[in-house]
Amino acid sequence: MVAPTARVTTIERFILDQEEKYPEATGELSNLLYDIALAAKIIAASIRRAGLVNILGSAGATNVQGEEQQKLDVFANQTLTQALNHTGRVCVMASEEDETIIPVPDNYPVGRYVVLYDPLDGSSNIDVNGAVGTIFSIYRRVTTQGPGCLEDVLQPGCKQVAAGYVIYGSSTMLIYSTGQGVAGFTLDPSIGEFLLSHSRIVTPRVGRYYSVNESNFARWSKGTQWAVRGFHGDRPEEIRGKNSRYIGSLVADFHRNLLAGGIFMYPADTKNRHGKLRLLYECSPMAFIAEQAGGSATDGTRRILDIVPTELHERTPLVIGSREDVGYVADTLRRMGEE
Numbered sequence: 573m574v575a576p577t578a579r580v581t582t583i584e585r586f587i588l589d590q591e592e593k594y595p596e597a598t599g600e601l602s603n604l605l606y607d608i609a610l611a612a613k614i615i616a617a618s619i620r621r622a623g624l625v626n627i628l629g630s631a632g633a634t635n636v637q638g639e640e641q642q643k644l645d646v647f648a649n650q651t652l653t654q655a656l657n658h659t660g661r662v663c664v665m666a667s668e669e670d671e672t673i674i675p676v677p678d679n680y681p682v683g684r685y686v687v688l689y690d691p692l693d694g695s696s697n698i699d700v701n702g703a704v705g706t707i708f709s710i711y712r713r714v715t716t717q718g719p720g721c722l723e724d725v726l727q728p729g730c731k732q733v734a735a736g737y738v739i740y741g742s743s744t745m746l747i748y749s750t751g752q753g754v755a756g757f758t759l760d761p762s763i764g765e766f767l768l769s770h771s772r773i774v775t776p777r778v779g780r781y782y783s784v785n786e787s788n789f790a791r792w793s794k795g796t797q798w799a800v801r802g803f804h805g806d807r808p809e810e811i812r813g814k815n816s817r818y819i820g821s822l823v824a825d826f827h828r829n830l831l832a833g834g835i836f837m838y839p840a841d842t843k844n845r846h847g848k849l850r851l852l853y854e855c856s857p858m859a860f861i862a863e864q865a866g867g868s869a870t871d872g873t874r875r876i877l878d879i880v881p882t883e884l885h886e887r888t889p890l891v892i893g894s895r896e897d898v899g900y901v902a903d904t905l906r907r908m909g910e911e
């Protein structure tokens with residue numbers, strides 16, 4: 573082993589340093605972030621072994637969205653829930669994989685925070701060794717006593733106190749924001765620590781890439797089709813053409829575009845009238861990160877972070893990424909009368 577040449581900052585050190593800037597901070601949010609980082613390490617270790625221990629494939633159950641659940645989804649969901657439910661830091665949780673809110677078990681103390689998660693996003697990529705991710709979103713509770721309830725969970729994204737994601741790719745990275753910019757950490761598997769690798773992520777104003785499932789093209793609105801034609805290079809007077817990149821794993825597509833610049837879209841179509849992605853577990857946390865990195869996120873007309881959810885598993889169209897590219901799509905939709 574060679575000694576590090578630059579200063580090494582663990583995620584624990586970084587979170588503590590951030591907290592010291594706020595004398596009123598109790599440390600509870602920091603501890604919650606450690607809990608999530610620990611769960612991420614456990615999930616990462618399991619994903620790394622997935623191809624070896626013959627645990628791939630369907631668990632034979634379907635989740636609340638009617639989609640097939642795979643074993644690692646179940647494992648990731650349990651890992652996160654168990655990392656959080658006994659700590660006294662959360663009052664209620666909700667997961668993309670569970671039909672209803674997840675209460676804190678009776679024998680454990682109830683805390684001030686609400687945590688929502690998509691434990692393993694992009695899970696159709698697992699069988700083919702593609703990148704997957706975990707997305708998380710943290711709110712303060714709004715009710716004042718007793719166990720947390722649905723009201724605590726159904727908050728607009730602008731109320732998030734922190735959000736982030738973990739990408740299980742060629743490296744495992746944890747990206748998060750508490751509203752003071754976006755920082756990124758890379759897991760060093762040899763020492764089991766997330767080390768600061770991206771101290772302040774700022775996304776380019778104009779991106780190189782566009783990411784969208786174009787097999788839905790015929791089912792999109794005229795405005796969406798028109799906007800995407802611009803990305804093809806068909807409207808050079810309005811926008812320069814871009815390169816297409818689509819993995820079908822939101823975390824991986826978003827992460828590439830965040831670092832290199834680009835736009836990700838999952839628009840509504842005639843089959844998915846509200847798009848495919850879930851507001852609470854996918855769109856709001858990613859929108860929080862995008863904005864904190866200087867990008868933006870809209871459903872086409874409304875800022876994602878302003879949408880007040882009415883249902884736990886609500887879906888919304890999503891247009892997210894480099895600010896000018898998102899603005900171009902929103903302008904195109906407006907001009908085509910699709911407000």
Ligand code: AHM
Pocket residue numbers: 639668690692693694695696785820821822823838848
């Ligand atoms: P999941 O939460 O069931 O894994 O689905 C979400 C995924 C996203 O990661 C990805 O962006 C999208 O679904 C891909 O959908 P499609 O295959 O329709 O392009």
Ligand code: MG
Pocket residue numbers: 668690692693694854
């Ligand atoms: Mg998902």
